[in-house]
Amino acid sequence: MTVQECYEALHGNYADAKSRLMSDKLITKFALKFPGDPSMDTLRAAVANGNREEAFRAAHTLKGVAANLAFTELSQSASVLTEQLRSLQNDPDPALVDDLEQKYALVIATLKQLE
Amino acid sequence: MMKKNTVLIIEDNEINNEILQEILEDYNLYIAYNGQEGLRLMREHQSEIDVVLLDIEMPVMNGYEVLEEVNKDDQLRQIPIVVTTGNESTEVEERCLNLKATEFIKKPYNPTVVRLRVENLIRMRDFATTLSDVEIEKNSGAYTRTAFYHYAQMKIDQNPDTPFTIVMTDIIGFRRLHEQYGASAFSLLRKQVDLFRKISNNEVVAGNYSTDQMMFLLPISSPLGPEEKKHWYEELGRSMSKENGVVIKAGISERLDTSIGLDKHVCNVYAALMEVKKIYNRYTKVVGMDVLEKMQTEKRIEELMVDALDSGQMQVYYQPKHDSHTNALVGAEALIRWNSPELGFVSPGDFIPILEKNGFVTEVDSFVWRETCKNQRKWIDMGLKVVPISVNASRHDFEQENYKQNALGPVAEYNVPENLMNIEITESLFSNLSDRAFEDLKMFRERGIKIELDDFGSGYSSLNSLSQLPIDTVKFDIGFVRRISDPRSETVMHGSADIVKALNLKSIAEGVEDDATRQKVADMGIDTIQGFLYSKPLPVEKFEEYLKACASVQECLGTF
Numbered sequence: 001m002t003v004q005e006c007y008e009a010l011h012g013n014y015a016d017a018k019s020r021l022m023s024d025k026l027i028t029k030f031a032l033k034f035p036g037d038p039s040m041d042t043l044r045a046a047v048a049n050g051n052r053e054e055a056f057r058a059a060h061t062l063k064g065v066a067a068n069l070a071f072t073e074l075s076q077s078a079s080v081l082t083e084q085l086r087s088l089q090n091d092p093d094p095a096l097v098d099d100l101e102q103k104y105a106l107v108i109a110t111l112k113q114l115e
Numbered sequence: 116m117m118k119k120n121t122v123l124i125i126e127d128n129e130i131n132n133e134i135l136q137e138i139l140e141d142y143n144l145y146i147a148y149n150g151q152e153g154l155r156l157m158r159e160h161q162s163e164i165d166v167v168l169l170d171i172e173m174p175v176m177n178g179y180e181v182l183e184e185v186n187k188d189d190q191l192r193q194i195p196i197v198v199t200t201g202n203e204s205t206e207v208e209e210r211c212l213n214l215k216a217t218e219f220i221k222k223p224y225n226p227t228v229v230r231l232r233v234e235n236l237i238r239m240r241d242f243a244t245t246l247s248d249v250e251i252e253k254n255s256g257a258y259t260r261t262a263f264y265h266y267a268q269m270k271i272d273q274n275p276d277t278p279f280t281i282v283m284t285d286i287i288g289f290r291r292l293h294e295q296y297g298a299s300a301f302s303l304l305r306k307q308v309d310l311f312r313k314i315s316n317n318e319v320v321a322g323n324y325s326t327d328q329m330m331f332l333l334p335i336s337s338p339l340g341p342e343e344k345k346h347w348y349e350e351l352g353r354s355m356s357k358e359n360g361v362v363i364k365a366g367i368s369e370r371l372d373t374s375i376g377l378d379k380h381v382c383n384v385y386a387a388l389m390e391v392k393k394i395y396n397r398y399t400k401v402v403g404m405d406v407l408e409k410m411q412t413e414k415r416i417e418e419l420m421v422d423a424l425d426s427g428q429m430q431v432y433y434q435p436k437h438d439s440h441t442n443a444l445v446g447a448e449a450l451i452r453w454n455s456p457e458l459g460f461v462s463p464g465d466f467i468p469i470l471e472k473n474g475f476v477t478e479v480d481s482f483v484w485r486e487t488c489k490n491q492r493k494w495i496d497m498g499l500k501v502v503p504i505s506v507n508a509s510r511h512d513f514e515q516e517n518y519k520q521n522a523l524g525p526v527a528e529y530n531v532p533e534n535l536m537n538i539e540i541t542e543s544l545f546s547n548l549s550d551r552a553f554e555d556l557k558m559f560r561e562r563g564i565k566i567e568l569d570d571f572g573s574g575y576s577s578l579n580s581l582s583q584l585p586i587d588t589v590k591f592d593i594g595f596v597r598r599i600s601d602p603r604s605e606t607v608m609h610g611s612a613d614i615v616k617a618l619n620l621k622s623i624a625e626g627v628e629d630d631a632t633r634q635k636v637a638d639m640g641i642d643t644i645q646g647f648l649y650s651k652p653l654p655v656e657k658f659e660e661y662l663k664a665c666a667s668v669q670e671c672l673g674t675f
Contacts, residue, residue, distance in 0.1 A: 026137065033130050037129065060201065
């Protein structure tokens with residue numbers, strides 16, 4: 001699987017990644033770090049504990065990392081959850097968390113094929 | 116090789132952090148994964164770090180908290196900070212800008228944008244550093260004296276309705292502290308700046324007056340009450356308390372009249388500070404209303420003086436001089452009088468010193484000289500028995516290149532015999548008198564223009580100098596006559612009069628108001644008397660009548 005095919009499969013934006021990170025080598029280097037990124041686990045734990053502030057921060061970080069890696073669909077999903085949490089007045093909307101989990105699972109599964 | 120610039124990256128997420136490292140691989144990098152670590156690195160390497168990239172959402176210490184901490188520190192505050200954000204609401208940006216963040220970079224990072232932002236900031240910082248080297252005192256972090264005047268004036272101009280207070284502080288025994296503690300003694304200066312920032316909500320303009328004297332311009336809505344003064348003084352004391360025995364004193368000027376130049380206010384505050392420094396157990400002194408009023412009058416006089424002279428508000432008066440033995444009229448002194456529609460009658464004692472300070476006195480002196488030449492001509496033409504008239508000259512007159520021409524010009528123009536014009540000078544004029552001015556004086560005497568030494572005995576005189584100066588007449592200061600009833604003063608005056616006579620100089624006594632005094636003065640051998648006994652200073656028409664009257668009677672005593 002090429003890097004480009006991988007990005008198409010995980011609903012990312014290869015052109016964006018390429019324009020910013022310059023080479024497939026670098027894209028791969030950073031993309032493959034993503035499964036080790038703790039943000040999703042932090043988010044899950046925060047949702048389970050009802051820690052709104054931590055949940056917001058984790059969603060926000062996830063959104064940023066995903067954007068930097070041009071995981072467009074994942075970043076957008078994280079962004080929606082981030083905004084839902086920003087005021088710290090609401091618990092995470094389970095539907096939004098679900099959506100994020102699905103997008104996240106797709107990215108992780110697809111990246112396995114890149115290795 | 117060119118020096119590599121240094122960037123500090125504060126970002127908790129490893130991937131984001133590494134992407135930034137990749138983008139900025141050409142720079143020296145410091146890396147922090149949370150706010151606390153970032154702040155520590157900033158403090159440790161503050162002189163080295165050119166730009167900081169700061170993430171906002173971080174555990175332990177978030178970006179806002181980092182910005183708040185940085186704002187509290189004068190040195191850290193100088194480092195530009197770029198906040199890395201997502202595409203969120205403008206609220207975040209506003210909050211960061213309020214905390215003095217310099218720039219934003221949005222995720223996802225565009226390497227070109229990141230590099231250009233960083234480069235631009237480094238260029239701006241270099242420029243600002245060059246500027247601030249000139250404007251900021253390194254030791255205090257406050258403005259240099261010149262820059263202080265500039266920025267303080269700007270603050271005043273931008274806030275025309277705000278009352279301002281100036282405080283000048285002085286650390287007592289700073290030199291000793293500096294010897295003992297070295298450069299760390301300068302922290303006393305920075306602490307003061309911090310304190311005044313705090314009490315003024317960051318509105319203070321702070322500057323160095325000298326190494327250990329600081330100036331603060333504070334916008335304060337009401338005059339400082341004694342409680343507030345006590346409060347900030349205690350704050351000042353408390354913030355210094357670690358350094359044992361540090362005493363700070365302050366001069367204060369409240370509710371500045373901003374139409375008066377800042378430099379004048381600073382002079383007043385400085386004077387107040389110097390006064391309080393002399394008093395062991397006092398710490399602050401506020402510039403008094405009397406000083407302010409005097410300053411305002413001074414300013415009014417300066418504003419009005421030119422017009423006053425041009426429009427005839429200033430007029431020449433003449434006070435007769437009489438022979439102490441025969442009572443015959445032998446001369447007069449020309450005096451300037453100013454009747455201002457606005458200020459009323461202004462005493463020469465009030466405005467002449469101001470005119471001497473700003474140099475306008477030369478205009479007044481030359482006006483009096485010319486008027487007197489003109490009047491002498493008129494009186495000669497009327498067939499009156501004219502007498503020599505003395506006109507005051509100041510140091511400023513003699514400093515003019517062409518004083519000789521200026522003086523002789525009107526004399527020739529009105530064809531006045533030169534021995535009808537005399538010049539009165541004070542002894543203080545002779546200290547540092549140029550050779551040229553000395554020659555001018557000798558030339559005047561050779562032409563018959565007599566030189567009178569005014570105010571003899573009022574502080575500058577020395578008997579020794581009498582023998583050296585190119586003068587014809589010594590005019591005893593009015594203080595001699597005032598104290599003449601004191602036998603010791605009388606003895607001094609008598610002795611001085613003897614010396615004057617022995618030197619073949621003529622003598623005049625001023626301020627003689629009764630015949631008993633005239634008698635005493637005459638007995639001392641003083642030739643001439645000026646005073647209310649004969650006449651007060653008279654306007655031109657009155658003096659003209661006086662001349663006529665004295666021509667017809669031998670004794671003028673009591674005529675006017």
